[in-house]
Amino acid sequence: MATTHPPHHRGGGGTNLASCLLATVFLFLVFVAAAVVLFVLFRPRDPEIQVSAVQLPGFSAANGTLRFTFNQYAAVRNPNRAAFSHYDSTLQLAYAGHQVGFAFIPAGKIAGGRTQRVATSFSVNALRPPGAAAAIEVDSRLRVKGRVRVLSFFTHHVEATARCRVAVSAADGSVLGVRC
Missing domain, CATH: 2.60.40.10 (Immunoglobulins)
Structure with a gap:
């Protein structure tokens, strides 16, 4: 008699979540840096x-x-x-x-x-x-x-x-x- 074993899942859900959070933080930092550079270059000054x-x-x-x-x-x-x-x-x-x-x-x-x-x-x-x-x-x-x-x-x-x-x-x- 053959026994069937349930398929074995790896615990990859945690690494996917960490990767998404890391990518989100990176994109946020890039956006903030771009905003700061644009403000420094194009900062409005009084005439x-x-x-x-x-x-x-x-x-x-x-x-x-x-x-x-x-x-x-x-x-x-x-x-x-x-x-x-x-x-x-x-x-x-x-x-x-x-x-x-x-x-x-x-x-x-x-x-x-x-x-x-x-x-x-x-x-x-x-x-x-x-x-x-x-x-x-x-x-x-x-x-x-x-x-x-x-x-x-x-x-x-x-x-x-x-x-x-x-x-x-x-x-x-x-x-x-x-x-x-």
């Missing part, structure tokens, strides 16, 4: 603003009141590899803590690694310096706000400001100095 000139054409002084047109010229550099879309950007002018002038900067796009020139102009209708001051100081604040799309998937909001103190002759409107 850089350099004010190049300030002018006051059309200056007039009468009865202790100054009227002028304020022109500010700046260069906005996009240090990112991706395009920078700017919107809601402004130039504000303040004297003695009060806003005396304001202008919106039109929306636009700056290609990666490029610089765009920005010229902003507005009129200041009535600025009254105290007493008979020979010079006045006004504060300008240029704010550029927008977003950078990284790898056409992630959006990063960026903002840069340039604050300048401008010394102006109260007699003829000449710019005596600009400190940014």
Whole structure:
């Protein structure tokens, strides 16, 4: 009489599970390393603003009141590899803590690694310096706000400001100095 023995199974279930877990951990580590490398290479940075000139054409002084047109010229550099879309950007002018002038900067796009020139102009209708001051100081604040799309998937909001103190002759409107 022949005896039949049940088939003998090896304990391979544990090694298959360990192999799957090891492969999963390896793929996760590769994904994390790739994400870190992409973030380092394509990390979004704020734009850089350099004010190049300030002018006051059309200056007039009468009865202790100054009227002028304020022109500010700046260069906005996009240090990112991706395009920078700017919107809601402004130039504000303040004297003695009060806003005396304001202008919106039109929306636009700056290609990666490029610089765009920005010229902003507005009129200041009535600025009254105290007493008979020979010079006045006004504060300008240029704010550029927008977003950078990284790898056409992630959006990063960026903002840069340039604050300048401008010394102006109260007699003829000449710019005596600009400190940014």
